[in-house]
Amino acid sequence: SPTSSQRLQQSADLVTFLLELKTVLEVGLKSRPECSSIPPPQYYSQLIAEMETLGWNKLLFIDTELRTLRLKAEDSSGRQHILTIKLKSKHPAEAPECSADLPLPLATTWTPQSTLQQLHDQFLVVLESLTEFWDVLEEVDGNTWILEPEKPSRSDTMRRIAIGNNVSIKVEVDPRHPKMLPECCLLGAEHGASCLWSAGRNPDSSVLRNLRDVLEIEFPSPATHEKSDFSTECGICYSYRLEAAIPDQVCNDPRCGQPFHQACLYEWLRALPSSRQSFSTVFGECPYCSKPITVKMSAQTS
Known part of the structure; x- marks a missing residue:
């Protein structure tokens, strides 16, 4: 570089030049924080030794800086x-910072004497504590039509299950108590949802069986129905998915039962002079049958 050439020409001897060069390099390193944070050599020897103990077959990915690792576990x-x-x-x-696709925060303990093997072992213990939770959701996923989420992850605790006739149920499974009857919310036309509740829960039955008994219904399943039976398009935008949302507002007239996205229906009714609004609820007419319909303003549309 020009600076190095100038220092070389100005230096009385090689030792003076090397001292000058050392100063220039130190200043340069201090001005680049990513260089100053480069780990010492023992970091790398420690990491290699820990991976030898853990087993390289468990390593799925490591970045070029040898800082971020992805380890597999079963x-x-x-x-x-x-x-x-x-x-x-x-x-x-x-x-280290640890993260995983889990329904609960990943809590780990670490001391200066801890190793990656111990961290991996702690992760396996956490996984075992959640196996019942995933068993419950896998039974639900395999025997019902899931409307939301479209592609459930290991961390998802909610399922929106199709019931039929524009009626669905949203269930929230508690990862800490997965066998308890989940928190439920019925969605859809009132004439379809009002008669679904009854009391009772059998602690010896699975969550899905208890839901069937409590609601007194059989859920449509992939064995008996096509998903298209429950993927009715919104009556305003004519699409099923609007970003992540699916139609969850339904006309309560049994002869109509047209579904709408909440955002679509809210904007539609708000634009009509005949509609009225009280706090967060808009009252108007169904775009299809002109019967009374209401929609509550969501946090996204407010």
Whole structure:
């Protein structure tokens, strides 16, 4: 560089030049924080030794800086999981950041004497504590039509299950108590939803069986129905999915029963001079049958 050439010409001897060069390099490194945070050599030897103990076959990914690792893990039911670890430059003196696709926050303990093997073992214990939760949801997913989420992840605790006639049920399974009857919310036309509740829960039955008994229905399943039977398009935008949302507002007249996206119906009714609004609820007429219909303003549309 020009600076180095100038220093070389101005230096009385080689030793003076090397001292000058050392000063220039130190200043340059201090001005580049990414360089100053490069781990010492023992970081890399420690990491390699820990991976030798853990087993390289468990390593799915490591970045070019050898800071971010993805380790695979398998629970007792054969499900595959990924533990992402971000190591600090002072590893193992500093605790790494850990994350995984779980329904609960991942809590791990770390001391300067801890290793990746111990971290992986802690992760396996967490996975075992959640196997019942995933068993419950896998039974639901395999025997009902799930409207939302479209592609459930391991961390998703909610399922919106198709019942039929523009009626669905939203269930929220508690990862800490997965066998308890989940929190439920019926969605859709009132004439279809009003008669579905009854009391009773059998602690010896599965969550899905209890839902069937409590609601006194059989859920449509992939064995008996096509998903298109429950994927009715919105009557305003003529699409099924609007970003992540699906039609969840339904005309309550049994002869109509047209579904709408909440956002579409809200904007439609709000634009009509005949509609009226009270707080967060808009009252108007169904665009299809002109019967009374209401929609509550959501947080997204407010």
